[in-house]
Amino acid sequence: GGFTIFAPSDSAFTYLPRSAIQSLQNNTEKLREVILFHVIPGVLGIDDLQDNQLITTTSPRGRQLRVNVYNHGADEQAVVTLNGARVKRADMLATNGVIHVIDHVLYPMADLSIVDHLTTCDTFTGANVAVTGAGLAGVLGGSGPYTVFLPTTEAFAAIDNATVSSFIQNITMLQNVLLFHIVPGTYFSEGLRDGQWLPTLAGDSEVQLKVSSDGHTRRLSGVGHIARVLKSDIVATNGVIHVIDTVMRPSRETPICGHF
Numbered sequence: 524g525g526f527t528i529f530a531p532s533d534s535a536f537t538y539l540p541r542s543a544i545q546s547l548q549n550n551t552e553k554l555r556e557v558i559l560f561h562v563i564p565g566v567l568g569i570d571d572l573q574d575n576q577l578i579t580t581t582s583p584r585g586r587q588l589r590v591n592v593y594n595h596g597a598d599e600q601a602v603v604t605l606n607g608a609r610v611k612r613a614d615m616l617a618t619n620g621v622i623h624v625i626d627h628v629l630y631p632m633a634d635l636s637i638v639d640h641l642t643t644c645d646t647f648t649g650a651n652v653a654v655t656g657a658g659l660a661g662v663l664g665g666s667g668p669y670t671v672f673l674p675t676t677e678a679f680a681a682i683d684n685a686t687v688s689s690f691i692q693n694i695t696m697l698q699n700v701l702l703f704h705i706v707p708g709t710y711f712s713e714g715l716r717d718g719q720w721l722p723t724l725a726g727d728s729e730v731q732l733k734v735s736s737d738g739h740t741r742r743l744s745g746v747g748h749i750a751r752v753l754k755s756d757i758v759a760t761n762g763v764i765h766v767i768d769t770v771m772r773p774s775r776e777t778p779i780c781g782h783f
Contacts, residue, residue, distance in 0.1 A: 526581075526620035527563040529588075529605055531628045534739065539628050556582050560631045563588075566620050569613035572603055575668055575709055586631050589668070589758075593714030605629060607711035607756045607763065626713075626740060637671055637759045638664040646766065649679030653690075657698045662705070662724075667761035670706040670721070672730070672746050674770045675753065682770055699725050703773040706730070709762050712743040712755050728773040747771055 536544075547554045559582040567578070576590040593602040603610040608627035615622040635643065638660055641651040650673050654660055663669065690697040703725035710721060717734040733745030743755040743765050750767040757764040 525566040527567040528622045529561045529625050530622050532624055535627050560629050591709050602714050604711050604713050606758050609713040634760055636761050646675050649676035657701050668709040669762040670710040671764050672704045672767050673764050674767050678770050712741045725773045
């Protein structure tokens, strides 16, 4: 039936952390898993890939890749990503399949949902407490997909006491603030444009993005006028997480029911 190969370019390997390279050099089984994570049974041309499509790889655990297709108008070519890695060259035909060249190595991480990340990482302890207290764990544990701008524990600790008290007394206000950090859909850095606006789950409130580029790769670097992105493109089974250093507040804090 042939195969579809998402083949990292030579330069893609330079983005792998040194620790990951050493691990692969010393662990043949892990190296095999990484390679098979780039292989899909069957032949999928670039036009066969759909936004938020999940495709199962030939890796030992049958792990999936999330496809995203970003269109930015008639004058721009669509951007296609796999777990955030951008397709740089598509539809290179072979006798037994097709090859698409991507700009990053697809490294199989643990299969964690957004809520799983919240409950297992100390960086998100503050966010986990807030999400649980606001009754939104069910939202972030659902199928989504969602893009979440997730403040660190330090960001929640920096909230003044008066604001914390108002959240305790008015859970709907806390819910609306947290919903302002959640965007429907999956938005990796490579599919974003500097100055782009995205709708949030907080009613008609939107967030504006700051995206930087070094000429080879794009990185989400800021959200709104105050939040700095500390780490971008953390893959989750139901979306993507971008870690920010500030808890943002929507301009309109009247919650919209129906998201819960």
